Amino acid sequence: MLRDLTLETTLESVTRMSQYKYETHLHTSETSRCGKSSGAELALHYKRLGYTGVFVTDHFLNGNTTVPEDPSWPDRVEMFCHGYRMAAQKGREIGLDVHFGWEYGSGWVHLLTYGLDQDWLVANPEVLSWDLLHYCDRVHGDGGSIVHAHPFREGVDIVQVLPGHVDAVEVLNSGRDDESNRHALDYANSFGLPKVAGSDIHSIECKRLCGMGFSRRLRDAHDYATAIKAGEGVIIEMPAGRTQEHELEDE
Ligand SMILES: [Zn+2]
Numbered sequence: 218m219l220r221d222l223t224l225e226t227t228l229e230s231v232t233r234m235s236q237y238k239y240e241t242h243l244h245t246s247e248t249s250r251c252g253k254s255s256g257a258e259l260a261l262h263y264k265r266l267g268y269t270g271v272f273v274t275d276h277f278l279n280g281n282t283t284v285p286e287d288p289s290w291p292d293r294v295e296m297f298c299h300g301y302r303m304a305a306q307k308g309r310e311i312g313l314d315v316h317f318g319w320e321y322g323s324g325w326v327h328l329l330t331y332g333l334d335q336d337w338l339v340a341n342p343e344v345l346s347w348d349l350l351h352y353c354d355r356v357h358g359d360g361g362s363i364v365h366a367h368p369f370r371e372g373v374d375i376v377q378v379l380p381g382h383v384d385a386v387e388v389l390n391s392g393r394d395d396e397s398n399r400h401a402l403d404y405a406n407s408f409g410l411p412k413v414a415g416s417d418i419h420s421i422e423c424k425r426l427c428g429m430g431f432s433r434r435l436r437d438a439h440d441y442a443t444a445i446k447a448g449e450g451v452i453i454e455m456p457a458g459r460t461q462e463h464e465l466e467d468e
């Protein structure tokens with residue numbers, strides 16, 4: 218369960234910890250078929266909200282993507298990176314850190330993948346045929362990290378979890394209902410997995426934003442993974458345009 222922080226000392230420390238705000242789960246209209254706002258629009262949006270950075274995590278080519286199947290693999294990967302590139306270009310102009318990632322899909326198992334780049338995708342054209350566990354092993358073997366996004370969601374009858382193969386669990390996702398997020402939190406607690414939050418934002422009209430706050434600026438996606446595994450971050454939530462910090466109960 219989420220609870221508001223009431224102890225002044227704790228609130229002070231959390232506020233300090235969330236000085237650098239990050240969106241960890243974001244879809245652009247260039248690359249995600251369900252996306253409503255462009256990479257540049259989203260970058261501007263988060264800059265205006267005072268964020269330090271965002272991670273662009275468009276649906277990969279086994280998900281809800283705009284990328285056609287016909288072109289060559291390198292061309293498909295290039296098209297896949299378009300939304301990120303547009304966000305990153307705007308980010309450089311306005312001073313927002315834009316990091317690369319993707320949301321790998323296997324049925325309803327969605328894995329936010331961080332710390333690998335376009336070259337890794339180009340070098341692994343068989344990635345779409347790997348089974349889920351092999352995908353996790355390869356990502357980890359090459360230095361990447363995996364967050365299980367919204368492991369529970371409304372209307373899904375068969376739920377798959379792979380606690381031994383992910384680095385963290387998304388326990389607060391703006392698009393999911395409270396019950397689904399609570400199940401995710403229970404799951405993370407049960408296996409002692411690090412907990413993160415993300416908006417799964419598809420449009421700048423999204424009213425509820427969830428993300429991670431840190432006491433320092435993150436260097437890159439590797440640094441993000443290291444930080445969440447070390448328990449450095451705090452979960453943040455922004456309803457009605459105003460930041461609130463939450464502490465997640467462990468039980
Ligand atoms: Zn998803």
Ligand SMILES: [Zn+2]
Nearest residue numbers: 242244320417
């Ligand atoms: Zn998503």
